[in-house]
Amino acid sequence: MADTPPGPKGEPLFGDSRRYARDPFSFIAALEGTYGDVSRFNMGPLDTYVLCAPEAIERVLVSEADEFRKPDFQGDALGDLLGDGLLLSEGDTWERQRDLAQPAFSMRRLAGMAGRVTDHAEARIEPWQPGETVDVETEMTRVTLDVILDLMMGVQLPDDRVRTIQEQLEPLGARFEPDPIRFAAPEWAPMPGDAEFERAVATLDDVLDEIIAARAGTTGDEDGPMDFLSVLLRARDRGEQSPDQLRDEMMTMLLAGHDTTALTLTYTWYLLSEHPEIERRVHEEVDTVLDGERPGGEHVQALDYVERVIQEAMRLYPPVYTIFREPTVDVELAGYGIDAGTTLMLPQWGVHRSERFWDDPETFDPDRWLPERASERPRFAYFPFGGGPRHCIGKHLAMLEAQLIVATVASEYRLEYVGETPLELHPSLTVHPRQTMEMRVTERSENS
Template sequence: MTAPSQQGSVSTIPTIPGSRFLGNLSDMRTDRLGFFLRLSRECGPIARFQIGKRAVIVLSAAEYVHTVLVEQAANFEKTIQVRANLGPLLGNGLLTSENEFHRRQRKLVAPAFQHRRVAAYAEIMARYTEEQIAGWADGSTLDIAHEMMRLTLRIVGKTLFDADVLQEADDLGAALTTALQWANGRFATIIRTPANWPTRANRRFRAAQGRLDATVYRMIEERRRSGEDRGDLLSMLLAARDEDDGSFMTDQQVRDEAMTLFLAGHETTANALAWTLYSLNGETAVVARLQAEADEVLAGRTPTFEDLARLPYALQVFKEGLRLYPPAPMISRQAQAAFTLGEYHFPAGTVVVISPYVLHRQPAYFSDPERFDPERWTMTNEASLPRQAYMPFGGGPRICIGNHFAMMEGQLILATLIQRLNLRLLPGQKIVPEPIVTLRPRGAICMAVERHGVMHAGTGSRETLPATSV
């Protein structure tokens, strides 16, 4: 570790030395999450790393994170790299847009995620979960990460766009993976080839983008042609008018917002559920308590929105999965003006990185941080946390607009699964997190299905239900 020698100078912020010309590029490419954990542990709450000659600041204290994302949010925008690398996929949607345009678009999209509408989505979430797991035969083996992607993709298609994408789920999932891997590769390089150059990687990305666009533009065209207002997100986007000139959004603008929410609306929850189910392996007492809660509250029936308040432990378990494996493991911002944090003064243009993955593993906030412990999320324990110590969906004015949607979806799916079956991790696998924009597992998470039936109210007995074709 390099110790500071001149107070206030960015060049003296503690760092882990890298190569002379490439800086810490190799560390970022080989084990990005491990490198950020090392920076926090060896260099403290304000650390620095190099990509080539450019210094990047890493924050791992909740108070500094709160300053950047909340108190001084207006001074910090998405970085040029985020817009350049995700822009070809997401266009100028909520994730990449800035300033007044972002505020206007967020205000436009917000009604789709109001409490009243989110509550109405619960029935679809639970019903689609029942339909999917009905096809899982007792003793069969499946990739739970893939299954959760298929399920949440179908849910977001129906709830936000009133479209059933079940038959396209595998194709769309593969296309999203290709597109995200392309974007991730561009983050971990100094010299990026233009996206329109005919390289092999760019050609694969364009093919994946074309597959995704085909579905999104088809939904837009069909809705425009029908003229229906179905009260969903897509209808809201198509009906929106500019406050100044009264014009409607173009198909490109609708596509950008739809693509952003299509991606974020399923990718984050799918990953969080897969990691939560993975984390439950070996947690016999946690699983038993989850099942007891589901048996008592549901007694074999499909959960509803009204049941959520009576399923608090399912929510605690999901929150703990989000703590250990936050969907967005890294958040970056670029300062528009000079600022001060702690004893250091930073110039305009400084890039700041915040890693929820690292923040959620700080012993100052979470004792024995690598341990899976849903008791951290009792009301008393959660209330004792500093602001921004837990931020699975970001923070401040740019917090994920669908965070309540995702939390409800995760709680409902978990409760539905747990009362029907157990999922046992197959031995011999090395499950490694891979931060490709979102935090996916590298490869499959193979699990064996053990159907245990459902508890009948008043009898205390279970009936094992066979798998069916859906």
């Protein structure tokens, strides 16, 4: 067993953090392409091991998940933002909160909510006019916010409050852009953007306070509404949920619950615009399956090609481009000994685009998700939702929502990307396009 994985030689003090911050996507791809299964680099003072071996990733996330934990973010900005919500909590807190959340995310409940997802999609595209240009990222963010507010919080906010939420997303995201100065500086050191971040958090806290106050007394008994906020409010009334925990769960749900789905849809529309033949197949399937009806839960299973398109969009542009873990005990992974407490990076970006696991990995090819082709790949060559006990609890909602929104829009319109090319990416907690995603709305004819 080798002692230390190979990797680039970094600079004094900054390590490889400046290269990583300039373009984490190219940096991750270069590590995977050069070193393969495992490599090592310095994120400023932080020694980081990068795992790109599907078998090792599966061990970390699934078969040996009890020996790994999420790094402690509670002392940094992510902890300030999300606190002890489902995304960051550990141990007994996470298990208790996950158990509380499960009924809100049950497949049976979500299937019954399909019509409401379509309602929100139709309402958001109703003002569109053929020939106009829309910012599709903004539009998809609006509809996914509508869905998460309705299905998980039991509210529908007026447009001005939804815009208030949207306006906070940029200063929040800016705080999590890779920054070599932040990597090297102590957490307490003031940095540019901190004040804007704090104001954005405070504004969202005010919005959540309004929602929680509006829902108080409306949740009924245990047979009442099963949206996540109702479940938590009943737990609070029983003395089983503190105000801080309730706030952390709602902030996590608000942000994590809409962002990745909005980005998946944004990249889906971009890729379809760039590949007219694939777009044509989507329109054909939508027309055949819907047969003039509104998209509903009864149609989702038959939207096979739409599902493959969405899966392929998440492969090429995984909204979460890397996740982190640290072992709680000394372990061996991919032939290397790794000490407890070491930071492990599991990069979707590097693995999803690896030539070792994918034929023509840069090509948009939804048919690579046909069962006979998908079975040839390692299971964790693709993990947009993580995996194991800590997999994204909203996975099924995200896929249901994405398919219904694609079917709703595609049944009426074509979206043609007219923004700047080539597409550039902006790293934060998630992968955003740098460009404004301008798309021209074209009303579909029967043969388009």
